[in-house]
Amino acid sequence: MEKMTLSVIKADVGGFIGHSSVHPELLEKARESLEGSKLLIDYHVGHVGDDIALIMTHRGGSDCEEIHKLSWDTFVACTEVAKKLKLYGAGQDLLADAFSGNVRGMGPGVAEMELTERPSEPVIIFLADKTEPGAWNLPLYKMFADPFNTIGLVIDPKMHSGFIFEVLDLIEHKYVHFSLPDALYDMLIFIGAPGRYCVRHIYSKTTGDIAAVSSTQRLNLMAGRYIGKDDPVCIVRCQSGFPAVGEALEPFANPHLVAGWMRGSHHGPLMPVSVAQATPTRFDGPPRVVGLGFQLCGGRLIGPQDLFADPAFDRARAKANELADYLRTLGPFEPHRLPLDEMEYTTMPEVKERLKHRFMSVNPEELLAEAAAGE
């Protein structure tokens, strides 16, 4: 069977209104740009919040220059529309002036997998806004390593040997493989710190097949200054040796706290929503995730099914709202506000510099002497 490639390439090239959603003219422009391409077998233009996701099938493999160029050109064309409408942050995620071979490192987020289509090939494409790639760590761990979430790990012979997790260190640009379940405790010391370590690929130990892939770009690290959060995407294959669709969705029924809300500088609950509900406006959030389900059919994308539109996720949304209410009461204090070194915005260097002459040194010996004299 011939291999084909599923590529999801995303960018924020202008918000409508502020950072809350994508203007319909941008989505139209993206469809127009992909429609004309002879490279693609099929495509779907998805969106969440102010991010556009180009979901594409083709035979060019991962990191295919033509596909990356097509995506770059599409985002450039959308940026033109965003500029014309004076949308907010037009071209926000396009960090380079011109395309040079691969969009990785140029701003857009990328998740790609090469696969041989099974007799039936259900996939879920998760798109999130107001967060970062490490937001997938907890749900991917639950889907592929936690039997309390995924009963298939216990009772499906094709899943019982477990999965290999590839974890990327975003600071040192190195990756490491963990064979689960044996290396579970070793892995958790890393992926429990999602600002630095991200699950990038997951492979089946039974077949060696790719099971999941996430986008792992960090715009703020790449650019060295704030230029928007790197809102992430993730592809998960389902059924027949992979998690059932419901096992892949189940982690989102308990909203976890992620970084990236308001000015990319706050923690908030990741709320699972339908596409119609994917316009974050409360304090620019709370962070959102949509799940688009497709059946692949000779590379055609049959779908999408809007998987979090189910009222069974209403309670998760209510819980996310309760968590959001609570966190908002903390205002500018951690842990709602991110730690100093993770905030995307800060006045600290300027304020500290201005006040530096007012900081007094504390001399511990003097203090001890004073205390002794007072006795």
Ligand code: 13P
């Ligand atoms: P401005 O600093 O451009 O107003 O943006 C604030 C904001 O919305 C953070 O992304």
Ligand code: 13P
């Ligand atoms: P985006 O990263 O989605 O552009 O949001 C910026 C932000 O910080 C909004 O408050």
Ligand code: MG
């Ligand atoms: Mg934006």
Ligand code: MG
């Ligand atoms: Mg966004």
